[in-house]
Amino acid sequence: MLRTTARFCASLTPIVFVLLACGREVLVGEVIEAGAPSFTSGDAAIPDEGDDLRPYCASSRCPPGHTTCPTSQFICDVDLRTDMNNCGECGNMCPTAGGTDQYICAEGRCVLSCRPSSALDCDGIPDNGCEAKPLSNDNCGYCGNKCPADKPCIDRGIQDYACGCKPGEIYCGGFPPCRAPADDDANCGACGNACPPEGDGSEAPSNTYFGCSDSKCGALKCVAMTADCDGAAQNGCETVLVDENNCGACGNKCQDGMKCLLNEFQMPQCMCPEGLTLCPGGCIGDVCFGSCKDLSSDEYNCGGCGTACSYNLTNADEACVYGKCDWSCIPGWGDCNGNRDDGCETNIASDPKNCGGCGIVCNGIAGQACVDGQCMVEPCDEIQDAGEPAR
Numbered sequence: 001m002l003r004t005t006a007r008f009c010a011s012l013t014p015i016v017f018v019l020l021a022c023g024r025e026v027l028v029g030e031v032i033e034a035g036a037p038s039f040t041s042g043d044a045a046i047p048d049e050g051d052d053l054r055p056y057c058a059s060s061r062c063p064p065g066h067t068t069c070p071t072s073q074f075i076c077d078v079d080l081r082t083d084m085n086n087c088g089e090c091g092n093m094c095p096t097a098g099g100t101d102q103y104i105c106a107e108g109r110c111v112l113s114c115r116p117s118s119a120l121d122c123d124g125i126p127d128n129g130c131e132a133k134p135l136s137n138d139n140c141g142y143c144g145n146k147c148p149a150d151k152p153c154i155d156r157g158i159q160d161y162a163c164g165c166k167p168g169e170i171y172c173g174g175f176p177p178c179r180a181p182a183d184d185d186a187n188c189g190a191c192g193n194a195c196p197p198e199g200d201g202s203e204a205p206s207n208t209y210f211g212c213s214d215s216k217c218g219a220l221k222c223v224a225m226t227a228d229c230d231g232a233a234q235n236g237c238e239t240v241l242v243d244e245n246n247c248g249a250c251g252n253k254c255q256d257g258m259k260c261l262l263n264e265f266q267m268p269q270c271m272c273p274e275g276l277t278l279c280p281g282g283c284i285g286d287v288c289f290g291s292c293k294d295l296s297s298d299e300y301n302c303g304g305c306g307t308a309c310s311y312n313l314t315n316a317d318e319a320c321v322y323g324k325c326d327w328s329c330i331p332g333w334g335d336c337n338g339n340r341d342d343g344c345e346t347n348i349a350s351d352p353k354n355c356g357g358c359g360i361v362c363n364g365i366a367g368q369a370c371v372d373g374q375c376m377v378e379p380c381d382e383i384q385d386a387g388e389p390a391r
Contacts, residue, residue, distance in 0.1 A: 057380040060367035065108075076369040076376070077350035081108050101129040117159045134161045154178070181215050188212035205236030225268065225287070242268050242287050262289035279305035296323045313343030332373070334358050349373050 062068065062076035069078045069090035078086045084094045088108035095103050095110065100119030103110050112126045119130035122143035132139045138146055140153035141161035147153045151164030154177050165171050165178035172179045172191035179187040186194045188211075195217035199210025207226040213219030222228060222237035229239040229250035239246050245253050247260035248268035254260050255270065259278065263269040272278045272292035279301055280290040293301040299309045302320035309318045309325035315333035319326050329335055329344035336346040336358035348354050349372055352362040356373035369376040 055380045056377040058363040058366035058368040059376040059378040060369050061376070061378065062369060063371055063376065066371055073347070074350040074352060074370065075367070076371050077347070081105070134159075181212075183212050183214075185211040185221075188217050189215035193217075205234060207237035244270075262287060264289075264291050277301075277305065296320070299325070311343075313340070315344040 060075065065079055065081045066076045067078050067080055067086075067090065068075045069086050071085075071090075072078055078090065080086060080088055080090075082105050084103075084105050086092060087094050087105035087110050092110075094105050095101075097103070100115050102113050102115065104113050105111070112121055112129065114121050114130035117134070120132040120134055120139055120143050121130045122132040122139050125131075132143065134141050135153055135155055137153050140147050140163050145163070147163035152171075153161060153163055154165070154171060156162055156165065156178050157176060168182065169178040169180050170187070170191060171177055172187050179191070181187055181189050181191075181193075185197075186192075188195050195210065195212045197209040197211065198204075199218050204210065204220065207223050208220050209223060210218055211221040213221065220233075225241050226237040227239050227241055227246070227250050228237045229246060232238075239250060241248055241250075242260055242262065244258070244260050245251075247254050247270050252270075258270045258272065260268055261271050261278070263271070264281075266289065271290060275294065276292040277295050278290050279293045280288065282289060293305065295301055295303055295305070297320050299318055299320045301307060302309050302325050303323035307325075309320055309327075311318050311325075311327050313327055315330050316327045316335075317330055319328060327343075332347065332349035333344035334346045334348040334354060334357065335344045336348075336354050339345075346354050346358065348356055348358065348360075350370055352364065352368060352370045352375070354360060355362050355370035355375050360375075362368035362370050362375035
């Protein structure tokens with residue numbers, strides 16, 4: 001019958017064994033007492049002479065990148081690669097965010113990180129911060145994007161920086177600064193050329209006015225939210241597009257149970273598809289508006305329209321779970337005392353008494369460190385080579 005053998009560092013000490021076979025590591029088991037191994041198996045293969053059965057012992061040494069600082073609560077609880085208060089070394093604090101400048105700790109270095117919507121660092125010099133602006137002819141939207149003289153850098157929408165307007169548009173200033181002169185009633189054919197809605201004074205059919213078409217004034221157009229669906233010019237734009245049979249366009253019929261309303265962008269939309277609930281926003285005359293919400297997961301409309309979840313708990317995220325307000329701990333933290341009032345109070349990423357989860361205890365006698373939610377181990381022979389007793 002095949003059997004497995006192992007050697008031990010000390011009695012009453014947890015040791016994890018890793019079998020190196022066929023070029024890969026295989027976890028074999030854990031020893032509780034030196035005289036009573038807990039992993040005997042009749043089917044376990046006897047390692048070849050070239051295989052290495054290597055014991056692992058509890059370690060108090062910090063893995064690369066981690067250390068213990070004077071302000072540490074637990075050993076090895078500082079990651080020098082990402083800690084803003086101990087970036088690269090204990091006590092090295094990265095500058096706090098100010099104005100358009102902000103910093104991150106990346107691989108142990110305080111790195112300037114600009115808010116691209118409002119500033120850029122184009123010269124690479126940290127001392128002067130984010131010195132360039134995205135709304136500039138030399139760095140339009142991003143560093144090095146230089147605009148030609150006839151196409152200045154403009155914001156074409158909401159932080160949509162570009163050199164000049166899109167094809168078919170002209171720059172008229174204001175907001176939005178780019179206009180389509182082919183059909184813009186206020187800028188027909190040229191900036192500021194507004195078409196008189198009464199045209200030449202002739203009578204306009206119902207729900208129509210005289211506006212811009214093909215860069216010329218005097219074209220008969222439908223007023224907003226109406227259309228000429230029957231094609232009869234004499235009755236004008238007879239169809240209101242906020243209607244279940246013509247929602248936003250002629251012939252666009254809403255499915256049974258859905259209503260045609262104005263959405264949050266004031267555009268006609270069939271509301272609401274299956275699984276979503278219509279949360280009304282009000283009415284202006286006969287035209288109403290609203291939005292579709294998932295009451296099972298929307299934290300601002302949880303279980304009912306307008307029912308918002310708000311806990312403001314420490315180290316916790318709010319959530320709507322199946323229509324009920326709930327919260328969960330952010331990664332690295334746990335609610336180990338069961339008291340909801342103080343949120344997630346336990347650092348399960350570094351606490352040896354709650355390592356990776358509440359109640360998971362590392363070897364306190366050996367001073368075993370907890371790093372990133374795991375109790376640290378390393379080969380016993382490496383600990384002995386470092387001048388420490390195997391534990």
